[in-house]
Amino acid sequence: MSGNGNGREGSGDQGQALSGGCLCGGVRFLLAERPDEVVNCHCGQCRRFHGHIGAYITVPRDTVIFDADETLTWYRSSDFAERGFCGRCGSSLFWKGDGKSEIEIAAGSLDQPTGLQTLRHGYVEGKADYYEITDGLEQFPGSAEVE
Amino acid sequence: MAGTSTVVTEQGGEEDRVWTGGCLCGGVRYAIDVRPEPISFCHCAQCRRQHSHVGAYTGAPRAALRLLNDATLTWYASSSRARRGFCACCGAGLFWEALDQDPADGEPRITVTVGSLDDATGLRVERHIFVDHKGAYYDIGDDGVERRTSTGEVVA
Numbered sequence: 001m002s003g004n005g006n007g008r009e010g011s012g013d014q015g016q017a018l019s020g021g022c023l024c025g026g027v028r029f030l031l032a033e034r035p036d037e038v039v040n041c042h043c044g045q046c047r048r049f050h051g052h053i054g055a056y057i058t059v060p061r062d063t064v065i066f067d068a069d070e071t072l073t074w075y076r077s078s079d080f081a082e083r084g085f086c087g088r089c090g091s092s093l094f095w096k097g098d099g100k101s102e103i104e105i106a107a108g109s110l111d112q113p114t115g116l117q118t119l120r121h122g123y124v125e126g127k128a129d130y131y132e133i134t135d136g137l138e139q140f141p142g143s144a145e146v147e
Numbered sequence: 148m149a150g151t152s153t154v155v156t157e158q159g160g161e162e163d164r165v166w167t168g169g170c171l172c173g174g175v176r177y178a179i180d181v182r183p184e185p186i187s188f189c190h191c192a193q194c195r196r197q198h199s200h201v202g203a204y205t206g207a208p209r210a211a212l213r214l215l216n217d218a219t220l221t222w223y224a225s226s227s228r229a230r231r232g233f234c235a236c237c238g239a240g241l242f243w244e245a246l247d248q249d250p251a252d253g254e255p256r257i258t259v260t261v262g263s264l265d266d267a268t269g270l271r272v273e274r275h276i277f278v279d280h281k282g283a284y285y286d287i288g289d290d291g292v293e294r295r296t297s298t299g300e301v302v303a
Binding site: 021022023024038040044045047048049050051052053054055073075077083084085086087088089090091092093106107108109110112113114115116117118128129130131132133134135136 | 169170171172186188192193194195196197198199200201202203204221223225231232233234235236237238239240241260261262263266267268269270271272282283284285286287288289290
């Protein structure tokens with residue numbers, strides 16, 4: 001814990017290292033770097049994979065340190081990406097684009113609290129009919145990546 | 148009623164509608180022969196881990212769910228009283244089923260992730276549950292939907 005007193009939940013600048021894993025513990029990881037934000041994804045693939053919308057952080061792949069990965073399973077979800085999940089408990093964990101130096105990690109897999117905040121919605125063109133986006137955050141029809 | 152929309156009412160002649168769904172890879176496909184229940188968004192820690200965000204569930208009598216393909220369907224006992232069903236090939240989360248259902252309480256139910264349904268669902272959201280267990284990294288938003296805690300108390 002940073003204990004610096006100004007690390008309000010959601011400020012995103014705490015020094016606390018993030019860790020995470022799946023429901024059964026077959027996959028556990030540490031993050032050597034803190035991401036800046038959480039971005040929601042409303043695409044149809046995330047909806048099937050997660051059973052609802054996706055919520056992701058993005059970090060350099062080489063900053064993810066696995067303590068356990070015995071049940072980590074990869075599925076080639078498109079011709080340019082794979083999705084990682086736990087083959088024992090079914091937790092939906094990662095999105096990895098071919099050739100990218102970063103990996104996207106689903107925010108709910110992180111040990112709470114994270115000190116992170118959700119900032120944007122991406123791929124809202126793919127949103128399903130059963131919910132509305134009502135949190136007032138910025139929405140993008142496609143990718144919500146910002147430079 | 149919140150969520151009133153243009154969906155055909157239960158009295159409006161949708162007897163022929165079947166709700167279909169499945170996982171990403173097609174290893175699990177299902178059909179539900181009755182109108183699925185209104186949706187609950189679940190903010191509990193188990194849903195957060197397994198779905199890696201909010202759980203979104205509808206439900207139906209177990210007898211109304213027909214598995215058209217279950218080649219890759221795998222069950223995980225997520226507690227002593229429930230199991231979660233997912234696709235072992237693509238990892239998609241599909242079902243939550245209580246193991247201790249008493250026949251005296253009525254016909255057995257199964258709950259189904261709404262995101263696994265094929266569009267358009269025509270379903271409406273009824274409530275948020277386990278809001279006291281919500282992750283701090285997101286806000287529910289001003290959606291006007293009822294909110295319940297883990298003890299069932301209505302808080303909004």
